[in-house]
Amino acid sequence: xxxxxxxxxxxxxxxxxxxxxxxxxxxxxxxxxxxxxxxxxxxxxxxxxxxxxxxxxxxxxxxxxxxxxxxxxxxxxxxxxxxxxxxxxxxxxxxxxxxxxxxxxxxxxxxxxxxxxxxxxxxxxxxxxxxxxxxxxxxxxxxxxxxxxxxxxxxxxxxxxxxxxxxxxxxxxxxxxxxxxxxxxxxxxxxxxxxxxxxxxxxxxxxxxxxxxxxxxxxxxxxxxxxxxxxxxxxxxxxxxxxxxxxxxxxxxxxxxxxxxxxxxxxxxxxxxxxxxxxxxxxxx
Numbered sequence: 356x357x358x359x360x361x362x363x364x365x366x367x368x369x370x371x372x373x374x375x376x377x378x379x380x381x382x383x384x385x386x387x388x389x390x391x392x393x394x395x396x397x398x399x400x401x402x403x404x405x406x407x408x409x410x411x412x413x414x415x416x417x418x419x420x421x422x423x424x425x426x427x428x429x430x431x432x433x434x435x436x437x438x439x440x441x442x443x444x445x446x447x448x449x450x451x452x453x454x455x456x457x458x459x460x461x462x463x464x465x466x467x468x469x470x471x472x473x474x475x476x477x478x479x480x481x482x483x484x485x486x487x488x489x490x491x492x493x494x495x496x497x498x499x500x501x502x503x504x505x506x507x508x509x510x511x512x513x514x515x516x517x518x519x520x521x522x523x524x525x526x527x528x529x530x531x532x533x534x535x536x537x538x539x540x541x542x543x544x545x546x547x548x549x550x551x552x553x554x555x556x557x558x559x560x561x562x563x564x565x566x567x568x569x570x571x572x573x574x575x576x577x578x579x580x581x582x583x584x585x586x587x588x589x590x591x592x593x594x595x596x597x598x599x600x601x602x603x604x605x606x607x608x609x610x611x612x613x614x615x616x617x618x619x620x621x622x623x624x625x626x627x628x629x630x631x632x633x634x635x636x637x638x639x640x
Contacts, residue, residue: 357635358387358597358598358599358636359635359636359637359638359640360638361383361387361638362383362387362413362416362636362637362638363413363637363638363639364638365379365380365383365638366412366413366638369412370412371405372401372402372405372406372412377398377399377401377402380398380401381394381395381398384397384398384599385599386597387597387598387599387636388568388569388597388598388599388600388603389599389600389602389603390569390572390603390607393599393602393603393606393607394599397416397419397420397423397602400419401415401416401419404419413637413638413639414637414639416637417633417634417636417637417639418633420602420632420633420636420637421629421630421633421634423602423605423606424601424602424605424611424612424629424632424633425605425629426605426606426609427586427604427605427606427608427609427610427611428609428611429586429611429613429627435554435555435556436518436519436520436554437513437516437518437519437520437521437522437554437555437556438520438521438522438555438556438557438558439509439513439521439522439524439547439550439551439555439556439557439558440457440521440522440523440524440558440559440560441509441524441526441543441544441547441557441558441559441560441582442454442457442523442524442525442526442560442562442588443526443528443540443559443560443561443562443578443582443584444526444528444561444562444563444574444578445528445574446528447528447564448528448562448563448564448590448591449562449564449590449591449616450475450525450526450528450562451475451481451484451485451488451525452484452488452590452616452619453562453588453590453616453624454471454485454488454523454524454525455471455485455488455489455491455492455621456616456621456622456623456624457469457523457588457614457624458471458488458492458494458521458523459492459621459622459624460614460624461521462492462494467520467521468494468495468520468521469494469520469521469522469523470494470495470496470497470512470515470516470520470521470522470523471485471488471489471494471495471496471497471512471523471524471525472496472497472498472508472509472511472512472522472523472524472525473485473486473496473497473498473499473508473525474505474506474508474509474524474525474526474527474543475505475525475526475527475528476499476500476501476502476503476504476505476508476527477501477502477527478501478527479501481525481527482498482501485498485525486498491621492621495515497511497512497515499511505526505527505539505542505543506539506542506543506545506546508524509522509524509543509546509547510546510550512524513547513550513555524543526539526540526543527539537577537581540578540581540582541581541582544559544582558585558586559582559583559584559585559586560584560585560586560587560588560613560614561574561575561578561579561584561586561587561588561610562587562588562590563575563587563588563589563590563600564589564590564591565589565590565591565592565593565596565598565615566591566596568597568599568600569600571600571604572600572603572604572607572608575587575604575608575610576608579608579610584610585613586610586611586612586613587601587604587610587611587612587613588612588613588614588615588616589601589612589614589615589616589627590616591616592615592616592617593617598632598636599636601632611627612627612632613626613627614626614627615627
């Protein structure tokens with residue numbers, strides 16, 4: 356059962372909010388990967404809104420959730436000649452495939468070709484995988500040897516772009532608690548920042564597995580403190596993903612979800628729709 360269906364079932368037959376309903380709903384939101392503080396704040400706001408008879412309970416909840424998502428300013432692709440996008444995240448979340456999906460999306464929607472930068476030099480498999488994606492999409496891949504300097508890969512990719520297009524850099528995803536990895540990401544960040552002075556748009560997206568729940572929030576906190584993220588891309592978003600962590604990312608870290616990946620095909624990526632997401636979560640989509 357999708358989590359939205361559980362919310363829908365919970366509200367069946369309920370026409371008013373009492374303390375028992377509040378407590379049960381709070382527990383249900385926490386099960387849906389809300390943080391405890393976020394869940395409590397949401398149900399208290401819901402109780403106040405319901406007292407004013409501003410609509411059905413699920414409709415009021417959906418609006419509250421959408422308002423929470425609105426606290427994070429969405430970071431879409433800027434309309435500058437050259438855009439650099441850094442993809443970050445732990446191993447296994449699908450960064451390399453997401454890089455290819457973004458490249459395909461930008462070409463089909465904006466008619467902009469991307470250069471893929473194989474900045475995960477820790478794993479030879481990641482370099483090879485990105486090269487295969489590049490061949491499939493007819494897009495250039497800039498890569499060095501395994502064990503090379505990832506910042507140098509990104510630097511070369513930006514040079515290769517020649518002042519226009521999009522550079523999408525795949526980065527290493529060893530455990531996000533490893534100090535060496537964080538320092539490596541900061542070095543890449545400094546390289547792009549130095550280039551960005553020359554009128555380059557620069558976006559840093561954290562790729563998160565939607566099925567990992569509250570652990571995704573912990574990952575976001577660490578990466579955000581290291582390199583100041585601009586947004587999040589959710590992968591593996593299907594019926595097994597509860598999705599409540601999205602609201603905590605927006606409310607507590609001011610991080611918007613920018614894109615959602617729903618499958619393995621290059622076309623299985625779409626821009627995040629806050630209204631649709633909130634309504635689905637509240638069980639009224």
